[in-house]
Amino acid sequence: MKKSVLVNDNATGLSISLDRGPFQNNGASPWYAYVGVGTPAQALKFAFDTGSNFMWVTSSLCKADTCHHYGDQQFVYQLSSSFSWVDQQTIAVDFGPWGSMAVKTGKDILTLTPDALGQIDSGPISLISDLYLAQAYEGVQFYELDWDGGIGIPSTTEVSDAPFAAFSYRGIVTQQTSEPTSFHFFQSLVEQGVVSAKCPYVAFLTDMDEGHGQVEFGQLNQDYRNSREYVFLPWDKYSVPYLWTSKINSLALGETQIIAPESTTNPPYFLALDSGSSQFKGDFDVMTRLYNLASHTKDNLIIEIGQTDLGEVGKLVVTSEMYDVLIEAGQQKGKVVTQFQPMEGADYIALVGSVLMDYLYTVYEFNVVEAAGNVSLLPVGMWVFNKSTGPKVITTTQSKPARIFHY
Structure with a gap:
């Protein structure tokens, strides 16, 4: 090439x-x-x-x-x-x-x-x-x-x-x-x-x-060019390396800590933003606890992940109005189902797609590397922005606009 x-x-x-x-x-x-x-x-x-x-x-x-x-x-x-x-x-x-x-x-x-x-x-x-x-x-x-x-x-x-x-x-x-x-x-x-x-x-x-x-692909929505309501999630390698994963700092449902900050080092937990998925799913114990608690309390899911440019940990808040979803077709049509699904073998990971991404503007960033005429792509991380309308999922703010809009 x-x-x-x-x-x-x-x-x-x-x-x-x-x-x-x-x-x-x-x-x-x-x-x-x-x-x-x-x-x-x-x-x-x-x-x-x-x-x-x-x-x-x-x-x-x-x-x-x-x-x-x-x-x-x-x-x-x-x-x-x-x-x-x-x-x-x-x-x-x-x-x-x-x-x-x-x-x-x-x-x-x-x-x-x-x-x-x-x-x-x-x-x-x-x-x-x-x-x-x-x-x-x-x-x-x-x-x-x-x-x-x-x-x-x-x-x-x-x-x-x-x-x-x-x-x-x-x-x-x-x-x-x-x-x-x-x-x-x-x-x-x-x-x-x-x-x-x-x-x-x-x-x-x-x-x-x-x-x-x-x-x-290769474009950015300029409506978010001056936004301060975003978090960068640096890519970190999970045991399934092709997933878009970033280490979770902590995760709680209301006042109940599900993933404590001290758990992030031995071993770490990961969040994956998966555009082919809908619900939250992953680690069997984590998702089982979330489903059981959320089905009764309807508390907010609080995910601490990434970092602001002021050195603060980024915070995402997912309300019950977001994780309780009306099923529009299929076997459970007409029911409202809490969208936390445990998965056997999915240790130390939480994946989520449209249940969260529908409330955000999400950007996946690569680094393009050329060597000896060959091109390879390396993952850099994910950027998530609050939409101008709708719930404020990201509750932390940045001091300046996102780097990706100034390439």
Whole structure:
């Protein structure tokens, strides 16, 4: 790859519309974007998922008794003139508490259609990627899934070698294949000059009331340029390294301390912002206590994490109006369910997606490194901002605007 492709200071990035499906009690985000797959492009619903390190789509490999999901569409690879197989061996891909998915590996073109605002001249953006074609999955979690596939935006492509990491979450299961798979969605945008190396950000902003949102690649929402109501969460490596994780200082529900400050050193607890998820989930003991307490007390969840530029610990406050959610479809339709879910094996981590992110403007920051003509992305951390309207989740303030707006 030529260096001139990477150093594209004039790259404007792109913004893609998100739509909201019904909130279902399966732990998955209701947000998705329409992405074209193949030639001609087949428009399918995809989640941009910071909680996984691969790309997958429900496909025509599925049989009548498999792959039932609320999104209800599939990629018919036989109709795509640009499709090719990478490996037709069936392998299992781990979906953590959901179970696993049987897939075969193909390669095809993904077409992203930028929003019209500021993107009129750019037209569609296309990139070629490996893609897992699902041929079998089952279970209520998949049945209640609002999207047809997922596009992983991991913090790193590193695979954990920790022997105690029984909790793989949504990750590639290492298997012997004739050709290694390659999933580098955001890196491809940088290499193609769509995203500037000086603006290596992925940002999410959603509006629950309107049912619409945006995910931005290489762009920042200038409404937050002068905000002081934000916290930077530096990336720290968890045993599942591709997750976007930062160490928690403390966590409490009302006056009840769940994770005490002295617990952060031996061993530390982590918070992950997972755009493919909805509810809080993770460490079995922590989430069990939170669910039991929150179901009765309705106290505020208080998370101390990150640091202000004045050296104070950042504080996020999540009210019961945020963590008690009306289920809009699926088995528990019409019920209000407290969104704390314990997970076996998910030790020392709390993950959360739309239940928290819908109330924030969230930016994931990379560092673009070029060496010997190759590009690699390293995680820097996450920035969360209070919205101008709605509850003030972040109760600490900064003395100056966020660094990312002054690149």
